[in-house]
Amino acid sequence: MTDDLPMNPALLPAGLRDLLPPAAEIEARSIEAMMEVFATHGYQRVKPPLVEFEHSLLAGSGAAVSEQTFRLMDPDSQRMLGLRADTTPQVARIANTRLAAAPRPLRLSYAEHCLRVRGSQLAPDRQIAQAGIELIGSDSPGADAEIILTGAEALASLGLTEVSFDLAMPTMAGTLLDGADFKPEHRAALAHALDRKDAAAVSRLGGAIADVLTRLLLAAGEATPALAVLAEVELPPEARALADRLVAVVAAIRARAPALRLTIDPLEFRGLRYHTGPCVTVYALGHQQELGRGGRYVSGEREPATGLTLFPDAILEAARTPPLRPRLYVPAGTDASVAARFRAEGYATVAALGDEKDPPEAEARRLACTHLLTDGAAAPLS
Template identity: 80%
Template sequence: MTDDQPATPALLPAGLRDLLPPDAEIEAAAIEAMLSCFASHGYQRVKPPLVEFEQSLLGGSGAAVAEQTFRMMDPESHRMLAIRADTTPQVARIATTRLGRAPRPLRLSYAGQCLRLRGSQLAPDRQVAQAGIELIGSDAPEADAEIVLAGAEALAAVGLTEVSFDLTMPTMAALLLDGEGFKPERREALAHALDRKDAAAVTALGGAIAGTLTGLLLAAGEAAPALAALAAAELPPEARALADRLAAVVAAIRARAPALRLTVDPLEFRGFRYHTGPCLTVYALGHQQELGRGGRYISGEREPATGLTLFPDAILGAAKPPAPRPRLYLPARTDDAVAAGFRADGFATIAALDEGAQPAEHEARRLLCTHVLSDGAAVPLA
């Protein structure tokens, strides 16, 4: 025997939750609106499976999310399976295999649920919805700009126009630190100081590049001054190429969307594990939670790619709730053509199933209706 209490039917594991009306419908509509926007830019939808063999799911870029991945034994093949924690590696696999001969650049979109071993303080959910795009086969700065602009348009489609795209170079800090030959302990301490944005510690630990590191650390902010600081900094060749690439991406974005809010954090590297070039994180003004994240990576073994994953849960938390669909109560035996007409006008029709259900207004309120059909018209309930 154990002292465990009986399980409550409504109790779910930590980080998992039911999505109830009207939130489930709102989320589904928002995802479809974003995917429709992506489709208008030529992104074709794919639907990878929720579960794959561990070896394929966690190969390539998928290795970066291995520590967040649920695993289980397949009773059919007796091989280890893994539940996706992120969709991008799956889309990269599809592009490399099933669509390996498709014309490049390849534009793909997706939406689905992911499961993670643990949440974070800001995002405690372990089951998360994703909707995103991947542009595979082009290394042009315009490709990076395209995913930013398509992402901004998709967010506007669900009512979020006050957004900021934070552009980063997650490999920049490593390029600068590796070039100085720091001992492992000092390098780790310096990387920790950069992660904490601790300028005093960076100055104390940075040695010959302390001035460069501190200057770039303090330059984080609006894109123009941050890029000016990068242009003036003394950088080794690889780091200079990365900085020039970021400047080219910003220029490509500005050429098409001069009013879009862009910020640059030259030394930010947290959370980007398989990215190889300019990356981005999306925020709504006044909200801390990320709306999306993406950037440049390698698809397969060597194919250039870039993408953006949006998080519908966070997006709906930041967006103004849409007006609820009006609910119209229909008395029993209402003509089907009449009911269809009201549905075409945007009503959800709630049909009475019992002719004896009276009075109609009382029954309509009980079923959470906003209107009742009377003399052929939808009459609002007071």
């Protein structure tokens, strides 16, 4: 029976994978390049634990990822633990506990891995690398703009300049539906039609607000014409305030980066359920997978916050491959100071260990070196 066969030790659970050379180094260097950009904008790095007590991990905004969270029993405390499925709730916890007395607005950054119960069709990986920023304690449009502009600069540091930041207001649809007072089953059908961008069904099910919903649904697209439609649609006061906030965020971005590609979908409401205001999804032109996602939420009980999480795995698929560090083979007997000099110049030195059987050039090629130390110089291997 096949069940009796030994399991291949290279076999991993679905959605998990090994990252091998040089991909692992490329990912690490790319993450650090983005983290350096975050640091130059005043975002200070935090490092939450991989595992927390379930009650704190899933409190507040963490409840939105409860279904994606792996759980296990802590043999020490005999309490349930959770493995993080998203880093933002952990950063919010840190901000509201250990950094509760820190001056606001608080700017924090992180680079972590998360583990989720399920992947998606477009992103089947269950272990997800995240590099992100959180701006906590400000409710201004300038804060929303800052995280987008900082994210754009981080992507540009990896050569990704052809990107689109897609803005949405996830509370807009709910606000309009609340005001129309639909019956639960009717509301669910209409929400489903909005989610599927089915304009015909929205027109049929929308009742008194069918025209408003249809116009907003069809307005999705490049920011300037979308905002023009938003300005013309007659909205109730609460919905108008949400539309005005989108206008203010776009204006704040345009003031600093007029060429940045922005699109708007005022009725988009998919994503993490803890978002309470303007949200953003990042795409590279020509690529379907999200490069990042973020938006406004409530940190702790009532503190305003906004953030952006970038996904290095997707980014590296879209970005040009950065140049790898050249590998210099150092034959046996070479003075250590010579190898140190080349490392200072950016080479990775691969030292002979004294038991090689092949000539230095053959050994250098076998070990995937790009250069061979010859007469004190780094000679390229063709």
